[in-house]
Amino acid sequence: MKILVINAGSSSLKYQLIDMETEAVLAKGLCERIGIDGHLKHTPLVEGKEVFNEDVAMPTHSEAIAAVIDKLTSPQYGVVNSMKEIDAVGHRVVHGGEKFASSVLITDDVMKAIEECIPFAPLHNPANITGIKACQAVMGKVPMVAVFDTAFHQTMPGKAYMYALPYQYYLSNGVRRYGFHGTSHRYVSSRCAELMGKPIEELKIVSCHMGNGSSLAAIDGGKCVDTSMGFTPLVGLPMGTRCGDLDAGVIQYLMNKYGYSIDEMLNILNKKSGVLGVSGVSSDFRDLDKAAAEGNERAQLALDMFHYWVAKVAGSYVAAMNGVDAIVYTAGVGENSSATRAAISKYFGYLGVKIDEEANKKRGEDIEISTPDSKVKVFVIPTNEELVIARDTRDIIA
Numbered sequence: 093m094k095i096l097v098i099n100a101g102s103s104s105l106k107y108q109l110i111d112m113e114t115e116a117v118l119a120k121g122l123c124e125r126i127g128i129d130g131h132l133k134h135t136p137l138v139e140g141k142e143v144f145n146e147d148v149a150m151p152t153h154s155e156a157i158a159a160v161i162d163k164l165t166s167p168q169y170g171v172v173n174s175m176k177e178i179d180a181v182g183h184r185v186v187h188g189g190e191k192f193a194s195s196v197l198i199t200d201d202v203m204k205a206i207e208e209c210i211p212f213a214p215l216h217n218p219a220n221i222t223g224i225k226a227c228q229a230v231m232g233k234v235p236m237v238a239v240f241d242t243a244f245h246q247t248m249p250g251k252a253y254m255y256a257l258p259y260q261y262y263l264s265n266g267v268r269r270y271g272f273h274g275t276s277h278r279y280v281s282s283r284c285a286e287l288m289g290k291p292i293e294e295l296k297i298v299s300c301h302m303g304n305g306s307s308l309a310a311i312d313g314g315k316c317v318d319t320s321m322g323f324t325p326l327v328g329l330p331m332g333t334r335c336g337d338l339d340a341g342v343i344q345y346l347m348n349k350y351g352y353s354i355d356e357m358l359n360i361l362n363k364k365s366g367v368l369g370v371s372g373v374s375s376d377f378r379d380l381d382k383a384a385a386e387g388n389e390r391a392q393l394a395l396d397m398f399h400y401w402v403a404k405v406a407g408s409y410v411a412a413m414n415g416v417d418a419i420v421y422t423a424g425v426g427e428n429s430s431a432t433r434a435a436i437s438k439y440f441g442y443l444g445v446k447i448d449e450e451a452n453k454k455r456g457e458d459i460e461i462s463t464p465d466s467k468v469k470v471f472v473i474p475t476n477e478e479l480v481i482a483r484d485t486r487d488i489i490a
């Protein structure tokens with residue numbers, strides 16, 4: 093069985109074709125500048141096929157999908173003989189609200205429900221819907237499955253997901269914590285259980301997804317019981333460019349002081365804040381590491397804040413779960429920056445965490461970076477959201 097995984101953005105579309113017999117990625121690629129002009133980079137991962145990296149006209153997502161199918165089935169660049177070999181498509185969908193606690197087969201009713209969640213994710217869900225419709229237009233009756241970023245967090249109890257606002261805003265408007273990165277937290281926590289050789293039902297795990305956007309999740313017995321992102325992905329930890337937790341009074345103060353509109357204010361909080369805002373250097377942790385090593389104090393402060401917040405939120409999750417068996421680092425920063433992992437892990441001395449410095453230098457694989465006598469295991473697990481989407485799609489169409 094071969095499954096096409098699609099992650100559609102407003103002007104981009106990422107894809108992977110996965111062979112479910114071996115779980116090998118046969119080809120992957122990225123369409124960019126959809127609606128502007130269009131560019132496709134297609135990379136086959138089987139021998140004898142060539143990379144395609146050229147401009148292709150993409151006035152809409154339909155032309156982008158058609159170009160992807162064309163390359164996947166081409167004798168020169170392709171990895172299948174015809175579209176008939178693609179058994180199903182799995183779509184990443186950002187927001188499923190309270191309607192979806194797991195992945196679903198896409199039907200007309202499901203499409204309506206995803207559309208109803210647009211107010212919760214006004215930038216992402218419309219792009220996801222466009223991607224699904226474009227695939228349906230080009231691929232006809234091939235079954236399609238939606239996998240939601242929010243679904244894994246639907247197991248949170250009310251005490252974790254409610255905001256202390258008048259209850260009517262939850263009841264009438266769905267204002268609550270939803271959380272994001274759920275597919276990633278789900279993948280790394282289940283992989284962590286496999287690496288520990290224990291049923292996930294017996295484990296308490298703190299999952300630290302640290303990339304350009306970052307979130308933590310407390311996973312007790314395989315179920316998410318708390319997570320740091322909220323109604324939107326703006327809150328929780330300070331991120332590349334997002335502010336993380338913030339006193340709402342600051343928003344009123346700055347809007348009054350500078351006459352910002354709400355859109356201008358949100359642009360500052362989403363795009364100009366986080367480690368970029370504090371350092372004035374970059375949102376990229378590689379640049380911050382370099383600047384801090386050269387003595388840039390604001391870059392060091394931004395990094396210190398990030399480490400402190402991860403440790404502080406992780407500590408609150410240990411309290412929420414009444415213990416912890418494993419801590420997992422994943423995503424761009426978590427998988428690649430041994431300095432970040434070391435700095436955060438130093439805060440976990442009270443838990444009896446001990447880091448093996450040599451193991452912590454490794455990259456690109458699942459690694460246990462704690463010492464054998466560490467009371468809590470610490471892992472680096474490269475995340476694989478595409479594989480989760482493909483597995484869910486396989487299970488649902490079966």
Ligand code: AMP
Pocket residue numbers: 302303304305332375376377378423424425428429
């Ligand atoms: P993601 O959002 O998961 O793709 O992560 C992207 C982020 O990972 C980048 O913005 C960088 O900040 C970070 N990153 C990638 N490689 C490294 C590295 N070698 N050291 C530190 N940070 C890295």
